[in-house]
Amino acid sequence: MQRAFFNLLFVSLVVSLQACVAVNSAVVADTPGLKTLAAFPIGVAVNVASAGAGIQVSKERADLIGRHFNSLVAENSMKMSYLHPAENNFTFAGADALASYAHQHGMVLHGHALVWHSDYQIPVWMKNYQGDWEKMLASHVSQICAHFAGTVRSWDVVNEAIDDLHPAGYRASIFYEKIGKSYIEKAFIAAHAADANAELYYNDYNIEGSQGKLDFMLRMIDDFKSRQIPLHGIGFQMHVSSDGPGIAQIRKSFKAVADRGLKVRISELDVAMNQQRQFSTFTPAVAAQQKARYKAIITAYLEAVPPAQRGGITFWGLLDGDSWIGKRYQRPDWPLLFADDYSAKPALSGVAEALTGK
Numbered sequence: 001m002q003r004a005f006f007n008l009l010f011v012s013l014v015v016s017l018q019a020c021v022a023v024n025s026a027v028v029a030d031t032p033g034l035k036t037l038a039a040f041p042i043g044v045a046v047n048v049a050s051a052g053a054g055i056q057v058s059k060e061r062a063d064l065i066g067r068h069f070n071s072l073v074a075e076n077s078m079k080m081s082y083l084h085p086a087e088n089n090f091t092f093a094g095a096d097a098l099a100s101y102a103h104q105h106g107m108v109l110h111g112h113a114l115v116w117h118s119d120y121q122i123p124v125w126m127k128n129y130q131g132d133w134e135k136m137l138a139s140h141v142s143q144i145c146a147h148f149a150g151t152v153r154s155w156d157v158v159n160e161a162i163d164d165l166h167p168a169g170y171r172a173s174i175f176y177e178k179i180g181k182s183y184i185e186k187a188f189i190a191a192h193a194a195d196a197n198a199e200l201y202y203n204d205y206n207i208e209g210s211q212g213k214l215d216f217m218l219r220m221i222d223d224f225k226s227r228q229i230p231l232h233g234i235g236f237q238m239h240v241s242s243d244g245p246g247i248a249q250i251r252k253s254f255k256a257v258a259d260r261g262l263k264v265r266i267s268e269l270d271v272a273m274n275q276q277r278q279f280s281t282f283t284p285a286v287a288a289q290q291k292a293r294y295k296a297i298i299t300a301y302l303e304a305v306p307p308a309q310r311g312g313i314t315f316w317g318l319l320d321g322d323s324w325i326g327k328r329y330q331r332p333d334w335p336l337l338f339a340d341d342y343s344a345k346p347a348l349s350g351v352a353e354a355l356t357g358k
Contacts, residue, residue: 031344031349033067033068034352034355035068035070037352037355037356038310040307040310040311040313041070041311041312041313041314042068042069042070042312042313042314043069043070043071043073043313043314043315044065044071044073044314045072045073045074045112045315045316045317046061047075047076047077047322048094048097061318061342064342068337069107070107071107071109071110071312072098072101072102072107072109072110073110073111073112073314074095074098074111075112077094077095077098078098078112079116080113080114080121080140081120081122081123082094082095083095083144084123084126084144085125086123087126090144090147092147095148099148099152108153108154108312109148110153110154110155110156110267110312110314111144111154111155111198112155112159112203112267113155114140114141114144114156114157114187114191115141115157115158115161115175115183115184115187116159116160117160117161117171117173117174126140133179133183134179137175137183137187137190138187138189138190141157141187141190142190142191142194143194144194145191145198146194148195149194149195149197150195150197152195153199154199154200154201154232154311155191155200156201156202156203157188157191157201157202158184158187158203159204160203160204160205161173161175161176161184161204162207162213162216162220164210164213164216184220185224185229188200188229188230188231189230191230199233199263200231201231201233201234201235201265201311202217202221202231202233202235203267203268204234204237205237205239205268206237207234207236207253208236208238208245208253209244209249209250214253214256217234218256218257218260221234221260221262232262232263233257233262233263233265233309233311234257234262234264234265235265235266235267236254236264236267237267237316238266238267238268238269238270238297239270239316240270240272240293241271241272241273242273242275242290242293247296250300251303254300254304255304258305263309264305264310265312266297266312266313266314267314268314269315270335270336271293271294272335273286273335274332275333277331279332280332281332282334287345287346290346290347290350291347291349292350293350294337294351295350295354298313298350298355299354302354315336315337317336318336319336319339320334320338320339320340323335323336337351
């Protein structure tokens with residue numbers, strides 16, 4: 001009798017879970033292309049061409065991207081070591097192919113990133129450079145921007161220059177050590193001189209969650225504004241999780257930048273769900289929590305940033321398996337809008353609901 005009861009209970013739970021999945025599948029199947037729901041760019045980070053994952057070599061990816069996105073950013077192939085591997089050698093072929101693809105499909109291309117401290121992305125020749133660092137860095141920036149003038153609409157000029165743990169606020173990168181904090185503004189000046197039509201962004205992580213880091217950045221951009229340094233917007237990376245930072249802090253951070261008349265981009269959005277390693281599978285309950293989190297973030301962006309200052313929203317990858325999170329932290333996680341079988345997750349409809357005000 002007891003076994004029969006538990007068997008019946010198990011069947012009921014399975015039926016309930018199947019019904020939940022069916023409902024979610026129906027909802028996301030009816031979700032229109034995200035790009036049709038916003039008056040600003042809706043983007044995705046892509047690989048140029050890698051083992052079937054590149055947009056140009058995967059029909060499934062190309063179809064999904066074409067339906068939902070009208071903006072592209074190269075996850076890696078427009079970073080420093082890819083574009084400028086030797087002092088007198090620029091390699092533009094991969095990035096040019098992506099630019100051509102974007103143009104052919106009526107998509108905006110955002111450049112990421114001209115100057116970044118990460119050791120593996122600084123070319124070896126640059127680490128060993130013995131000449132005039134200011135002149136060298138300005139040449140690096142200006143030659144790349146000039147090459148892509150007219151094809152790249154906006155750039156992350158400097159990426160992650162602020163260290164929230166460093167006493168002085170600025171990260172002790174090789175650029176800071178060789179030039180000082182002025183390398184940041186000099187990079188913006190060089191980029192603007194090479195392509196006056198491109199929108200120029202400072203891009204960083206945790207400025208939506210750390211008040212101290214946000215305040216330091218605001219002082220930097222206030223100083224830039226007072227001296228007419230050509231900075232047009234701020235990119236909030238937004239590698240967030242299901243439990244933080246709080247939406248009130250996120251909204252406040254967006255608004256602080258928007259109040260200064262700058263554009264605001266959500267530049268690298270993903271929502272980690274398994275940061276405590278509490279889940280072994282992506283259940284309907286976890287999916288519902290992720291949907292609500294995505295919806296709340298997009299809603300906060302729309303509430304805090306006036307329409308004319310919305311630089312766009314870019315998701316940092318297409319499929320869950322593409323994400324850097326599982327690889328870096330060696331755990332299962334499901335941070336993006338689509339599962340590895342290309343099926344839409346409830347998070348997609350959460351984004352769509354926020355964009356349409358539902």
